[in-house]
Amino acid sequence: MEQIIELAENVMREYSGRNIFETAENSGVNLWFRELGSLKGLYLYENSKRYIVVNRSLSKHLQRIVCAHELGHDMLHRELSAGGIREHTLFLANNKTEREANLFAAEVLITDNEALSVLEYSRTVQDAAYELDTLPEIVCYKLELLNFKGHSFNISGVSSDFLK
Numbered sequence: 001m002e003q004i005i006e007l008a009e010n011v012m013r014e015y016s017g018r019n020i021f022e023t024a025e026n027s028g029v030n031l032w033f034r035e036l037g038s039l040k041g042l043y044l045y046e047n048s049k050r051y052i053v054v055n056r057s058l059s060k061h062l063q064r065i066v067c068a069h070e071l072g073h074d075m076l077h078r079e080l081s082a083g084g085i086r087e088h089t090l091f092l093a094n095n096k097t098e099r100e101a102n103l104f105a106a107e108v109l110i111t112d113n114e115a116l117s118v119l120e121y122s123r124t125v126q127d128a129a130y131e132l133d134t135l136p137e138i139v140c141y142k143l144e145l146l147n148f149k150g151h152s153f154n155i156s157g158v159s160s161d162f163l164k
Helices: 002-015 020-026 060-076 096-109 112-119 125-132 136-148
Strands: 030-034 041-046 049-055 085-087
Touching (some): 002 020, 002 060, 002 096, 002 136, 020 030, 020 060, 041 060, 049 060, 112 125, 112 136
Parallel strands (some): 030 049
Antiparallel strands (some): 041 085
16 A cells, blocks of 8 residues: 555656646546446556546546546556456455555545545545545545554445446
8 A cells, every 4th residue: 555655646746737637648648538338437558658548428527536546557557458457347345456546546636634624524424525526435545545644534334336
């Protein structure tokens, strides 16, 4: 988990843009928005070129999360993506690469200060997600990261397969 945190911090320090789409492009990824049917997004590394494709039919809110997740694959799993990593379902906790991409997404989408500030007054994970303009599952991944950094949040009981 420490590697994911350090990598996310380095990416944000080196490539940060006004939003995650700009950050991905600043890192050298070719970012495309296409009609993908039920596919939410995909990551592909081919001929030394890096591609993130996000389903244009998704809400802007979900596109942002999918892009951050796919950027996680780019940064963490590039060598595994020769045939492409396709996302029909996000937040599969039982798949190591998906879990790592989700942790990376949570770390780049929500700063520690933002999370801690919102968590001071939020009564539920859903409330915090609303305030942070993300999904409850991303908040839970962020809570897991904060716990790794020394905090002690209770993160049990959140579904990991809600985007099936």
